[in-house]
Amino acid sequence: MTTTNLDPSSIPLPTRRRPRFGETGLRLLAGATALLLVAIMALLVYETVRQARPSIQEFGLGFITSDQWNAVTDQFGAFNFIIGTLLTSVVALVIAVPMAIAIGLFLSELAPRVLRTPVGVMVELLAAIPSVVLGLWGILVMGPFLAAHVEPWLSDHLGFIPLFSGYPSSQGVLPACVVLSIMVVPIVASISRELFLSVPSDLKQGAMALGATRWEMVRSVMLPYVSGGLVASTMLGFGRAVGEAIAVTQVIGGANAISRSLFPPGDTMASRIAAQYAGTPTALSRSSLAYLAVLLLIISLITNIAAQLISGRLQRRLGGAA
């Protein structure tokens, strides 16, 4: 090569080549999946509503207040199932949330270090149990156990409370509540644990240095600090409980009825849909199942978005504090 006079200003700058196919290709492909996600969501809502349309047109909002579910007369209403859903979910939360917060506290503050990981793993494994297996255990083991030992005891000692009155039954609302609690605990517990771990050490030490006991420190400094997050996690737990179809339908007895007692069979929205999987006699009944699905979808969207907004707001507030 002949030596040339290498005057820097005479060397041309590299011109911008057309972007390689690989670059645009990956970007497009990845972007396409984002669009796919949106499409799935949109299609989900559209399709479910479409299937529910005949029932919506037939019953309108009266569907929510009617307690009929009769394929012979083609009358359908979700009232009993809505109540059943709310009852089972709320009772499940009442049992599960305090327990789960306590577990989160145990895993983050109270447990000896060696125990933290094993116990944490075991609590998470609870979430991994397939719901159909929980339901099987519920029908054949837990339900009969409740009916033989727990419900009579409750009825004898606390029977003055309507919830615990009536005859024991191995299929009913109470086993459903238990099964749902088992599902909600790991969700709330793992979020609680993360929340507690995020409390700044400075604050905890400040409280201890003023002569607080560990529990007083937790109650007066940690719990207020994480309260918003705990609310969000409860909502996520609620969403889970509301949406569970399989385990509930296995243990709840599938009756279109509400009772003030937790013992007799009942039904929830999700469970009723699952129960009729084998086929429904009329088109309107099929469409009414879809209507139930629409209601479920609305509830889950609201709780989920609310939970996300609460945690989003929390992040910003904590990030900007001090």
Added chain:
Amino acid sequence: MTDQQDTQSDPGDAPEVTSAKPGTRLAELASGHDANPTEGRETVFQLDKVTISYSGKPAICDVDLAVHRNLVTAFIGPSGCGKTTLLRSLNRMNDLIPGASVDGRISYHGYDLYGSNVDPVELRRRIGMVFQRPNPFPKSIYDNVAYGMRLHGMKDDLDGRVERALTHAALWDEVKDRLKASALSLSGGQQQRLCIARALAIEPDVVLMDEPASALDPISTQHVEDLVESLKAEYTIIIVTHNMQQSARVADITAFFSVDVRDDGTRSGVLVEHGPTSDLFIRPSDPRTEAYVTGRFG
């Protein structure tokens, strides 16, 4: 270790090793103002051969030290010498660290601080602490100050107590009109004074301060130092500081710590010497002290 000549042990002909600016505390000290401030004062803490270890590794070894009532005692020394560790052992905050252990005896008014019947929670009401970074709770100013009082059942005349604590901490005038505002809305210096007020509110006997001004600007630092001066009338103060001018300004007694490197390479802190601040700065008896206070290392 420095390669200095042998230590000056005779106070008489020791040259001034620090230049005392006229009008400063050091100049005051240098003029022999406070000859021996500990004379006649009650001993609050007595440390005998105290060694503190984390998971078996010693952080500070063999400390023999007495802290006296209504004086400001400073712990100074280079980083890593264990002065904060030692401070935290005095209100048993080290208990919160797994693997921490204390050998030797620390007594408080004659009682073993680590005795079997001792309740750390009770102890911390009497021995308060202010931290390096201000750590007010995300509550109102009022609730921050009232926090400790509510814990310990000092609920009579809460308003009055809050006011007194904030006045003691030289913060009352600045916040009296917004006691319900969030403590986080205060400036850094104000937050630190709030933390001091919070500690004072439960009427402790001793206040431990871990580099209380190191995260603050110079003006706030001045406020805190003035505060320390005024507080010693009622409280016994132990202050850890990495700023030796600060200890010269505020401390009656200074304890100088250093890092000891052993043959096998392990490091731990040691107490080199302690005594009236003036003695330490002007007539240090150990070459390490002299090297530190003259700025040769640390």
Added chain:
Amino acid sequence: MSTHEERNPLTVVSPRSRRRRLQGRLMELLASLAALIAIVVLLVVIFSVAKRGLPAVNADLFTQVAAPFGVEGGGIKNAIIGTLIMTAMATAMAVPVGVLLAIFDTEFASPQVSVAIRMTLNVLAGVPTIVIGIFIFGLVVVSNGQSAFAASIALAIIILPVIARATEEVLLLVPSTLREGSMALGATRARTVVSVILPSAFGGIVTATIVGVARAAGETAPILFTSSIFANAVVTDPSQPMASMPFAIFTNSESPSQHDQQVAWAAALLLMAFVLIGSIAGRLLSLRTRRQIEQMR
């Protein structure tokens, strides 16, 4: 000495202090109790399933298909194969989409779009699985009949957020120094992703896949409407409905027949073992990947 000790200011003396200490200990005890209850429940369920399932695990289970209606006997051979096929198909669909989604979210999307994607993923994750079953039923089954393929689509939609979120976590762990180093050498973003980031995140993607598989294998609700009427024989054509383990457990759990119930327990044992082992494996792998990535910092 005793009077000296009595006046010891460091010991608990006042009733108030005693009460506070007691209250503290009580609450800590309750918290430990809660954790204990959770572990006990887990162990009880596992033990119940094992106790009843183990005796029922025999060769028949694996070699026989479900018996015709009314006939005693039968196994879950077709259900096992069905689950394997459907899970494989669902994973094959969900993993590429999930990983690409995560890549888009972490590498290419603007912050607002990123937030929107994450929110949508969370919303999708919260949709009840039975609703997803109804969705696919209307979309695919009504016009084409039930099929394992339809069930797989439903399963894929369910595990998509799981895989995307797990992959995202791993991608975010990769130190930015790696990205910057590659781009500073003149590599395009795409090349950086493919040659530098994905290999580092590979362990995490494998973990995400394992977690997704474990999840897909155990879901029943989406199968109810998409693959619940099938022949009592081994089916391998995805356009046909297939038996599946969760569904077999579901139907057998409600059967009064002793034999059916035993089959349900045995299938539950297999399924549960598979899922639990998958979860633990996923966790261990994720810890290992995390450690590896930390070392790259």
